[in-house]
Amino acid sequence: MTPPRQSIAIGVPRASRKDGTPQTSGSLALCDWSSLQQKRRNLARKHCSPSDASSYYQKMSEVGVAEMHQFMDQLDEVVVPGRDFKIKPLIMQACANMFSEYMCSVRFDYNDAGFQQMVRNFDEIFWEINQGYAVDFLPWLAPFYHKHMNKLSRWSADIRDFILERIVNEREQNFGEDEPERDFTDALLKSLREDPCVTRDTIMYMLEDFIGGHSAIGNLVMLALGYIAKHPEIGDNIQQEIDHVTEGGQRNVTLYDTESMPYTVATIFEVLRYSSSPIVPHVATEDTCIAGYGVTKGTIVFINNYDLNTNEKYWEEPKRFNPKRFIESATLAQIRTDLVDSPTATQDLSSIIKSNNIDASNENQKQILRVKKNIPHFLPFSIGKRTCIGQNLVRGFSFIILANILQKYNVHSNDPAAIKMYPACVAVPPDTYPIAFTQRPVKTA
Numbered sequence: 001m002t003p004p005r006q007s008i009a010i011g012v013p014r015a016s017r018k019d020g021t022p023q024t025s026g027s028l029a030l031c032d033w034s035s036l037q038q039k040r041r042n043l044a045r046k047h048c049s050p051s052d053a054s055s056y057y058q059k060m061s062e063v064g065v066a067e068m069h070q071f072m073d074q075l076d077e078v079v080v081p082g083r084d085f086k087i088k089p090l091i092m093q094a095c096a097n098m099f100s101e102y103m104c105s106v107r108f109d110y111n112d113a114g115f116q117q118m119v120r121n122f123d124e125i126f127w128e129i130n131q132g133y134a135v136d137f138l139p140w141l142a143p144f145y146h147k148h149m150n151k152l153s154r155w156s157a158d159i160r161d162f163i164l165e166r167i168v169n170e171r172e173q174n175f176g177e178d179e180p181e182r183d184f185t186d187a188l189l190k191s192l193r194e195d196p197c198v199t200r201d202t203i204m205y206m207l208e209d210f211i212g213g214h215s216a217i218g219n220l221v222m223l224a225l226g227y228i229a230k231h232p233e234i235g236d237n238i239q240q241e242i243d244h245v246t247e248g249g250q251r252n253v254t255l256y257d258t259e260s261m262p263y264t265v266a267t268i269f270e271v272l273r274y275s276s277s278p279i280v281p282h283v284a285t286e287d288t289c290i291a292g293y294g295v296t297k298g299t300i301v302f303i304n305n306y307d308l309n310t311n312e313k314y315w316e317e318p319k320r321f322n323p324k325r326f327i328e329s330a331t332l333a334q335i336r337t338d339l340v341d342s343p344t345a346t347q348d349l350s351s352i353i354k355s356n357n358i359d360a361s362n363e364n365q366k367q368i369l370r371v372k373k374n375i376p377h378f379l380p381f382s383i384g385k386r387t388c389i390g391q392n393l394v395r396g397f398s399f400i401i402l403a404n405i406l407q408k409y410n411v412h413s414n415d416p417a418a419i420k421m422y423p424a425c426v427a428v429p430p431d432t433y434p435i436a437f438t439q440r441p442v443k444t445a
Contacts, residue, residue, distance in 0.1 A: 081439065
């Protein structure tokens with residue numbers, strides 16, 4: 001064994017069920033670390049991890065709000081006040097359109113059969129890869145999962161066909177190298193022509209990976225709605241924030257409201273904690289030492305996310321769903337200090353002052369609620385080089401969807417016992433629990 005040193009656990013197991021084959025070199029999430037992997041992450045970063053002050057963040061907010069208008073039109077047509085309704089397919093389509101519009105500058109009609117099937121295939125795959133089958137840990141069992149893996153392979157092939165036919169081919173025909181870069185697809189097509197290391201398969205895998213990220217958001221929102229339906233007081237608290245920042249519904253909630261809506265953000269974090277989704281396993285790429293334990297090259301390494309999120313050492317009453325555990329009090333002076341390096345500090349402070357009715361001349365008096373930062377034992381998006389590059393998209397779009405639904409509707413269930421949650425899983429079955437919606441009366445601020 002090598003002497004103790006920094007952990008080198010940035011590969012992944014060779015048997016992945018994502019596409020039913022052991023070949024994962026094309027997948028951004030599932031390939032081993034390499035110079036190509038680093039290059040692809042760098043290419044994706046400005047689009048998938050936009051900073052608050054960037055034009056991409058503004059675009060992300062605008063795309064999310066615009067799609068919610070389309071979503072609400074669809075929801076208004078099918079909702080019967082107070083009657084249970086299976087909303088998941090509609091939410092998944094809205095999430096998919098947000099991603100395809102943001103990444104590819106194209107959206108699809110909710111009645112488009114091909115689009116519906118692609119979204120369904122992604123959701124089926126997301127559910128399956130969150131189940132933790134034995135083959136995930138024991139690759140030699142793959143022959144016994146032949147039928148199951150063929151099913152995953154078929155779903156993935158259908159997805160790639162849709163992306164190729166409905167997005168890539170058309171964009172490639174109309175692509176102009178000298179034109180300004182519009183989106184992630186333009187960036188990929190440009191790199192395809194300029195970088196010999198980037199192949200057509202590379203851009204197909206990357207688009208599949210990132211468009212598929214909508215499944216995580218749709219399932220996260222479904223879990224949040226489920227918890228709200230079981231605990232109506234959570235929805236009430238979120239709606240109080242919504243009514244305050246939108247002045248009684250004068251406008252839609254946008255990404256720029258997150259600093260003024262800590263309870264809503266905390267609810268999303270609590271769903272992530274309570275669900276404790278398993279993180280993609282890593283593999284040691286060389287002999288190393290972790291916390292004093294020798295780890296040989298090729299060993300599968302997991303972050304024990306479930307223990308981190310449910311251990312009483314880190315959380316008070318961890319089995320209780322309580323968004324307030326992510327909220328703390330601070331004075332405006334403290335917040336101003338924390339935001340000193342933020343490019344959006346002025347805008348964030350202005351929003352906080354307005355939403356809390358603060359006299360800025362007396363910054364040390366009133367206590368302001370805010371989301372806790374940098375909790376060391378809360379790692380929903382992993383850590384290190386393999387951290388989820390799309391986490392800003394997950395947090396941002398889920399915030400927009402949840403807040404805009406609750407701005408217009410009260411959420412409840414006629415049979416709360418039917419809302420089933422699965423431990424250590426951020427996925428809910430494709431055919432899952434219904435939710436009841438009742439339109440809210442317009443309120444004044």
